[in-house]
Each structure stands twice: as structure tokens, then as C-alpha cells.
Amino acid sequence: MADSNNANETKEKEPITWMLIFTCFLCVFGSSVIFGYSTGVLNSPEEIFRSFYNETYTERFNKKMSDSLLNFLWAFTVSIYLAGGMIGIFSAGYLANRFGRRGAIQLSHILAFAAALFFGIAKPSKRFEMIIVARFLIGLSSGIGGGVVPMYLTESSPKHIRGSLGVLHQLGCTIGILISQILGLEQLLGSEELWPVLLIFSAVPGFIVSFMLPFVPESPRYLLIIKKNEEQAKNALKAFRGEKHDIKNDIAEMQEEQRQMEIEPAWTMRQLLKSKKLRFPLIILAFLQTSQQCSGINVVFYYSTGIFKKAGIPDNYVQYATIGAGAINVAMTTTAVFLMEKAGRRPLLLYGLIGMAISAAFITLGLNLQDIAPGIAIVSFICTLTFVVSFAVGLGPIPLFIGGELFKQGPRPAAMSFTGMLNWLCNFLVGITFPFILDGFKGYTFLPFLVVVAIGAVIVYKYVKETKNKTYEEIAQIYYGKDDTTTVDAEIAQNGIKLEEIPSLENPGFTRDDQ
Helix, strand or coil: CHHHHHHHHHHHCCCCCHHHHHHHHHHHHHHHHHHHHHHHCCCCCHHHHHHHHHHHHHHHHCCCCCHHHHHHHHHHHHHHHHHHHHHHHHHHHHHHHHHHHHHHHHHHHHHHHHHHHHHHHHHHHCCCHHHHHHHHHHHHHHHHHHHHHHHHHHHHCCHHHHHHHHHHHHHHHHHHHHHHHHHCCCCCCCCCCCHHHHHHHHHHHHHHHHCCHHHCCCCHHHHHHHCCCHHHHHHHHHHHHCCCCCCHHHHHHHHHHHHHHHCCCCCCHHHHHHCCCCHHHHHHHHHHHHHHHHCCHHHHHHHHHHHHHHCCCCHHHHHHHHHHHHHHHHHHHHHHHHHHHHHCHHHHHHHHHHHHHHHHHHHHHHHHHCCCCHHHHHHHHHHHHHHHHHHHHCCCCHHHHCHHHHCCCCCHHHHHHHHHHHHHHHHHHHHHHHHHHHHHHHHHCCHHHHHHHHHHHHHHHHHCCCCCCCCHHHHHHHHHCCCCHHHHHHHHHHHCCCHHHCCCCCCCCCCHHHC
């Protein structure tokens, strides 16, 4: 029996094809890098952008812009990106089903290109409003890409590397942030003359990828289950798995999922939120997505400059220390790609959250004792890096792709769109409230985030189940549980479906209450 299992395991783990590698590269280099780059691009040259706003306003109205108006416009410029992202990711599920996974990603690239045009004409036309419009468009692009790319990669990958490929979107985001930090240096593109080029660069990855994306296959699950084209699905599977790989089991699994979808009502956001069987995985995914932004990781990058200064790093080297923290984020997210299928999702989440909690506690300790014991500031510096490391292997990548594992084809787009919107909303709320948190908590700024990650560790320990190397049916059994006939019949009756119309109710892989 053991030999049989080992044989099956060996058979399943076919070599990774060049087509799959190429598809991953296009997704990561395109939408994922755009996402990360657009998130971090305004940080370093902020004062230059503020000066442009003030100068164009003065030239237009013959009076200097008030500080309050300037602060409002700058905050609006930053936050409009997040508003665009919320709309983009909320619509990602619909767009992914309407135009396909590749088509939705192409649409995100078109929006990024449109944003670049507005960025490009802002300075010659002396209209700061063009930057605001462009930030909204690039937010739409990032939101759509952030919702579709993890879905596309998890649907196209074999189960034994599904988690590793799901991490690639987060890896692309961290690379994008790092690129924006480097190019944003005053010696490069973060200067008064070259800042338009810095902003326009956000569209370059998507522009390049757009010409190559038509040459990679569409998601096999989308082709068979949504488009009902089995022949194209088989061709896509062969391209992703290799011509010699036996795709019968993959097709059979998707056909079963297609059969289940045919007896289900069309999934809407309202039906997703009302489904009792999906409530538990939806709450888990929503909690992970919101915790990712409420963990304080963005605050760490924002606050790291002050921490590094207090640790004794000279002012002219602080920006390089911040870039170093970004590089560590990229390195550890890369490590997470290889750890995901060895350690599993649950252990990486759990130990990552514990590491973040311990790091936040010592950062708080260092910030409050540095006047008494100046040498302790180095503790804050080290723990800032361990906070980033802990985030990068757990809470950073996993929430972005695990929704593709927890939900079947029918509710998957709606679930990932809804929880992705919560992620962007929390990002927006943390960005808006952070100045007040900093002013009110001062040296205890990290305490609220410490509470969030500590609660997160408890939730993961008690409720999150492992999904590594499991099929969608096996995951459904773990998270949805066995059929509850009373609940199922009630939900079926609500949706107007007759029991006799549903075939194979005895099949344990099909949970009727999913409807």
C-alpha cells in the first residue's frame, strides 16, 4: 500500500514545464510588480510631488496653496489609489469569468497604460489633477491584477506546487516595492526633473507582458467549467503539465466540479454571504485578508526610517537601510515559495504570526527604553527586520492565494473579490488612521498591531486547517464538513431546486449545502 502511494506521489509530481514557468513569470512581472510598484512609488519623492502641486496651483490661481488644502490633496492622491484598488478587486471575479483569467489581466494592463498617459501629461500640462486620475486608474489595474493573478496561478498549477505558485503574486509585489524604492532615490528617478518617468514606469511591465500573454494557455478550470470547452481545457492542461502527463484525473476532477456547478444557482455576492456551509471558510479568509493589512507591516516600512535613525544609522544612509529592509522582504518571500510545499500553510502562518508578535513587543520595548538605555535602540532595529521576515513567510503571501484553495470554482471569484476588497479597505483605513495612532500611542504605536497578530496566532492555531497537497474535493470535506440534510434541503428549497433534479447525492465529494 505504501509503495502504491509513493508511486502515485511520484506520478503526480511531474517536472514543472517551461510553459508553466513562463506563465508565472508573465503574471509576476506584469500585474504583481505593477501592484507593488504603485504601492511604494510615492514614498521617497513625496516633497517633490507636493512642490509640484503647490507650484501649479499658485500659477493657476495667483496664490499659494494653503497647508490644509495641500495635505488634503496629497492624502487624496494616496488614498484614491486604494479606492481604485477596492473597486478593481471587487470586480475581479466578474471580469475573470466574463473575459477569462488572461483577458482580465490584459484589461488591468490596459488600465495601467492609460494611467501612464495621464502621468505623462501632468507636468507638461501643469495639471496635478492628472496625477490623481492616474492614481485611480493604476489602483483599478492593481486591484484587478491582485484578484485575478492568484486565481489564475492556483487554477493552472498541479496541486503539489499550488501553494508555491500562489506565493508568486506576493513575491512580485515585494519586488515592485523594492524597485520603486530604488528608482525613487534622488540620484535616479526621484528628482524634480525625472519624477514623471518614475510614475510612467509603472506601466512598463504590463506593456511588455501584454504582447506575450496571448501565447500562454488560459486557465484549464475556466475553460472546462465556465466555458464548457473540454478540448481546449485538455490542451491547456497538456501545455501546463507536459504532453507525457496523464491528465485524466485532472479532467475528471474538473468535470465533477462542473457537474456540481450545473445544479447550483449562479453565485452572487449575496448568495455567498448567505451560504451556511461557506460561512466558516469565508470568515477564515476574510480574517486572514484583514489581518494582513492590520498587522502593521505598512507601518513598519513607514516607521522604519525613525527606528533606523534612533538605532544610530546616519541620516544619509537611512534610505539605504529602508531599501535593505525591502530587499529582505523580497528574499524571505522568495524563501516562502520553496517553504510553502514543505512546511505547509498552517505552520508558516502560525509561526510567522508568533514571530511578528514577539518582534512588535520588542520594538515597543526598545522605543520606550531608548532614552534610559540608548544601546537598546539596536533591538528595535533588529526586531524591525525580524518583523518583516516573519510577515514575508506567512501573513504576507498566504492570504492572497489560499482563497483559491478554500473555495470551489463556483463561489471562488466572488469569495476572492469580497475578501480582497476587505484587504484594500483595511489598507485604506490603516493609512488614514496611522497618524492618529502615532500621535496618540507614541512609543506604544505597535501595541494595536501586536494585539492583532496575537489574536491571529490563536485563530490560526484553533481554526485554520492544512491544505497542502490536497485536492479541491479534499479541502471541501475539511472545511465544509459532511452534509447536513436539514440545512441542505432548506437552502435548496430557497433556491427553487428540486431534490430529484440533483444527481449523485450520495457522492461524499459533493456537499449540497454549498448552494
